[in-house]
Ligand code: HEM
Ligand code: HEM
């Protein structure tokens with residue numbers, strides 16, 4: 001235990017979360033840069049091209065979300081198992097290795113922006129697979145870091161001789177999550193085969209293993225912020241996991257419509273992916289049910305509200321926006337338009353960014369109020385919350401309008417020809433939407449800055465805080 005009454009594991013979890021939140025800032029800055037380049041393609045041309053800024057934007061996203069998830073697990077692990085994490089020194093080493101590797105990879109992206117597609121590029125510069133562009137040496141490093149994390153979780157659970165339902169689900173899920181990453185490391189000259197396995201990582205991560213992982217993190221968070229009984233959260237978790245895997249694994253087929261895979265994927269992908277919103281509905285009902293049962297009485301208001309944002313954001317962003325374009329009859333026209341980016345922003349924000357922010361507030365509460373005497377609250381978190389939500393919804397709305405224009409003008413009417421592409425790009429619904437996206441992007445960024453200021457200050461002034469009624473102090 002450290003001075004503040006934290007387990008070493010929790011301190012390590014905090015490091016991961018802090019590193020993640022800093023990268024989140026970088027993600028947003030690169031997002032603003034490439035959003036501006038959409039409008040003015042000459043900006044920084046030759047110095048920092050769109051394709052590199054885009055890689056940095058989405059890789060920063062993947063890495064920071066994973067850092068936050070790992071941080072969350074290191075935070076909750078000692079609470080679940082009742083003991084310090086095994087292999088904490090190894091965990092710290094892995095943290096520094098990861099941060100160093102990310103820094104080197106980013107510097108190489110920035111310094112070597114153009115080059116041949118040969119083995120040297122593949123091993124040392126850029127593997128060329130969207131979202132997981134990291135070169136192979138870094139891939140291997142990432143696998144080692146994840147294996148250390150996995151070992152720490154499993155060894156801690158074994159040493160504690162206590163396997164809760166949540167921990168059981170978590171371990172199975174982490175094995176799948178780490179294993180799938182390997183599918184993104186093969187190189188084949190056949191682009192269809194390459195894409196086939198690449199989707200195993202991308203789709204099966206964000207629509208299967210990550211969803212289950214945040215199901216576990218949400219279960220742990222709900223037990224903390226609302227004191228929901230374990231029996232209830234575990235019951236819901238099993239149902240959600242069953243539905244996520246039952247629909248999400250074959251739902252993979254919605255990426256196999258047009259990449260040269262057999263035609264039966266049209267039916268399989270269309271059917272199973274159309275069912276994917278089901279678990280997300282279950283998650284909403286779960287959150288509302290728990291909050292209602294506790295009459296919204298919580299120890300941590302910002303965390304509770306971010307949990308709500310998560311439940312609804314996940315449902316709308318992934319469930320509704322994904323569903324909109326998942327049937328092959330529709331996807332034939334909308335595939336690869338701004339509609340995909342609209343869905344991507346809402347889903348990643350709703351499902352995963354909101355999760356990490358909720359956990360960050362839970363962590364900060366323990367730092368500022370170790371004895372849990374107060375209801376955690378501030379004025380500033382509400383501003384950050386509202387601005388970030390307006391920002392993301394605005395960007396998503398703008399991209400949706402642009403995506404509709406593209407689907408209609410370029411595909412449905414114009415028949416996908418080159419001139420039809422140009423017509424759609426020049427149409428005001430498309431061109432103006434790019435300004436709206438940039439404007440709402442700024443609003444989002446201001447929200448992010450306020451969030452960081454709030455995380456650094458919330459709970460410092462105890463006079464502003466409501467004292468928790470004695471009956472609800474957990475003394476955990
Ligand atoms: C949290 C969960 C989810 C996340 C983070 C997510 C994210 C994304 C992203 C980033 C893309 C673009 C991929 C690319 O770069 O090519 C995408 C594509 C797609 N997603 Fe999701 N998604 C999620 C869940 C869902 C669900 C539940 C559905 C269906 C009900 C769905 C349907 C689709 C479809 C059909 C595409 C392909 C769009 C196209 O053809 O252009 N997604 N998703
Ligand atoms: C500061 C606000 C942001 C701005 C201005 C912004 C802007 C952009 C731009 C211009 C692209 C490239 C789109 C393209 O290639 O056509 C992009 C891609 C992407 N961004 Fe953002 N972004 C922001 C925040 C975020 C956040 C918070 C997330 C989620 C956590 C996110 C997730 C993504 C994803 C998944 C893609 C790839 C989408 C796809 O290929 O379908 N962005 N963003």
Ligand SMILES: [Fe+2]
Pocket residue numbers: 203207251252254255
């Ligand atoms: Fe998918």
